Amino acid sequence: MSLMEIIAQNLVHFHLWTSIQTFPKSSAKGTPHGVVRGVPPKKLSETTSISSTGETESSTTDKPDGDTSEEWVLPLSISDKLTVENIEQIFESIRSVGSYRPKRIIAGLLDDDGSVVYYFIHDGLVKPRS
Amino acid sequence: MTTTVSDRIRLRGKKHQMLPVDTVDLSCFVPHNPVSWAVCLYKVYAGAVPVLPTVRFESGNFFAADWASINKLWRRGFYGKGTLSRSEPSWFNRTKRRLRLDEGTELSSEEIIAQRRHQREEFKRQRQELDALERRYKLEEDSANLARVEKLRHALTETKGRHARSSTPVEEVEIRPEDDVLIQEGKLQNIEVLQLSHTETLFLKLIGCIDIQSEDGPVGLKTAWMQILGLEFTSEDSRLLRFIAYAHYRSLGWCVRSGLKFASDFLLYQRGPPFQHAKYTLRVCGVKEGSMSWIRYSGINRVVSGVKKTMVLSYVTSEWNENEFESIREQMECCSDDHEFALLVADLVSHYRVDEVVYHRWVANRNRE
């Protein structure tokens, strides 16, 4: 199984996500191992992003149909290194495969014992969770 | 990370050992009964039936897939991790229950955590309501009501965690297409395996406690070593140092598990995850590598002390000089016999020392008395 498939399996059968779609790195250029799209069983916590003018907007997606429950997961191995530039490329790469630029992605980090830890990566500033 | 009390009691009832091999049980020995002597003698002669757990090696991962091996590795020292669970492989039972294919098994720790999460969400929802009220009264400059909201807020915070144990609402059984694929003739297919980390694999293989099988047949110690560390390592290779630290604490009888979630290399459990929380986190440090910045240390400490653990810096010092090290590395490269290779590894390891330094944050106001 590739790293991406392991993460996808983890999402479907451990965290019970649905509608999983995988994009290998050949199509999602700039991602180290491809990218996974899916819907969590319960909507993940909403975040409020802060724009450069200091105004807040409450949304998780710019998706045309306004569906906010979809998330993008970026499979990573424990030895991968990411720069801010890489992250920018990844956001853009998701725009090209998913037709919109998400407000956040989730890094899924795989360790050599098979455990996966997930972290949000937000596109810009967000209000801290209370 | 968190197992509930009931969970721990459930697991405590089972026998846990620390190495996945058997001892000869002489508990049948009765001093004044010569027959028991004979039984014992026979037991000693016949020995424990040695069935080593089988570990499969596929695409860079080491894992156990059959229940016998999984149970042995998990219950005897808590090696490995269920790929679809937090630690103990519980996906099969969990999923059977979720899909109503099996009733009446006990709740796994994952499910108990889901219950708690539900309570926490309820708390957050109430807090949000208060936030909205507060905003309204601020806009209306209504200080009397603001004070009232503040009181309500205190009341809410105080009852936090004291909520009656509300059970998760019974949800409709929903068989997703993803689940359907796994059910054949009404029976769920297990897709979870127990994956061993690289350090665990090396340790268990080195002391001869597991059999490793790949598609091409048995995998010996040297092959496993080459897959994990290669043969180009230096005396300060961080993977080597991690392995040495792992073996050090394991041979002291600690249950050593991955500390990834706590920005650490390892967690040390006194007996194992079902019994109590890990009290210590280890960060393996090479002595020659430069130390990290103060910010990194204090960041790690924040995470570690946030979960009430003690942050231990475990320094692995090499006493090799480069020439000798190079020579043993070359011997390892040429060696073709597994036992000889194991002795070389033992020799390699014997030139390292492991020492500990403990890091705490210190606050003047709290240490006066």
Add this chain to the structure above:
Amino acid sequence: MEQEEDDLLNFDSSNQPDDDFGEVIQDWAVVAQKYQGKKRNTVPKRGVKDAEPLAQESTTYDERMLSEARNTMYEALSKTRRVPVPGNGSMDPLTIRYDRQTGEFYMTQPKGKFLETLGKTDRDGKTVWMFPEEAVFLVERGSCIAKYSDDDSHVLSLEELYSMAFANPGDYEKFMCYSHLKRCGYTIQRHAEYDEMIPLVTEVMVPVLSTKRFQLGHLANYLTRSLSWFRRLILPLVDRIGLFCFNGGLSRYPLLHPQHFEFSRYFRYSSMFSQLQTVFLRPSSHQEVQANQQTKYRICFNIWKPTPGFRKKSPPVPDFQVCVIDVNSTNFPSFEEVRSLLGRCDSHTVKKVERTSVATGPDDFKLKYGEKHILICIIDQGVMNFVRLNDSSFASEGLIWQDQWLQKKKFAPRKGGRKNRRKQ
């Protein structure tokens, strides 16, 4: 349980959330009150997270509160800083003299309770000599005023004092640490390393796990537990013979042979572990650590918790010792540096509360707090933080695994074995 233990011992008591820094946010209204004698508005407090960036929907209510509090701060800060001098009126103020030639601070006709813990009194008791940080601290908190030794007319301002007292780089940081701890109520004195040489070589004890003692300890445990005298004699004997025959001398497959476990007979897991320890544990010994004379990690101050009857001439062993460093020029110490520091310091960890219950596991206090400890005060552009480093030795705690865990019946808590071993 762990929490309770911490409370009793007063170390990092963990019932307080760690993100409360043990410090309180400065309430400027208190300062302003001193000047104006009336209570001012304060920033409404709830939690640290209450203050979020001013956003669109932020209310005038919030803004008004914030600006009022801010003005209070400005007002308080805009006032000239007066040092209230004691003895106004009939008595002369207590005066510290600064000798421009020698650069020394001293006080003649010494008076004041603060001298119980501070300064160095001459044999005749007529002069007290002070280190710069001591003099500045006293002036800053308003206990004394300072004058030149040869000019009685001019009272030195704080600015003048600072410029004279903190001439060397790092002096100011050390003063910050000094005055912070002083204000927290500690007794604090300079350590010899503040400006002297560091002892060249320190011997560091490396704790040893002795296999022999370890085995005997287990044997003893076994003996106390067994019921009949016969069992008591025979079982360990069988175990020893078995260990020798099957796993040691006579076995075809020595330890680390792939077939070792298949053809060996172990009766207890502890026997297996003791075999593993011969491979993975290093016997250690005394070691000498060369001190680096150029080291940035010098022990600057000795610190005592507030103790009645403290005598500055013959102080007891300090409770803490601190080494002050600037974060931006000094990294986290290397292992050698830490060892050298721990070897040089003489403050021992004191266990306040003896365990009431009989220990059944490792000595967690010892693992956590070690036997020696050193504080490092790290200063990042005026922000101060303390880190406590201590030694610890997991190897000297011996085997954590206990064979009795496998036995069904309940045992009396084990005693003896481990403790005795530690004393040796």
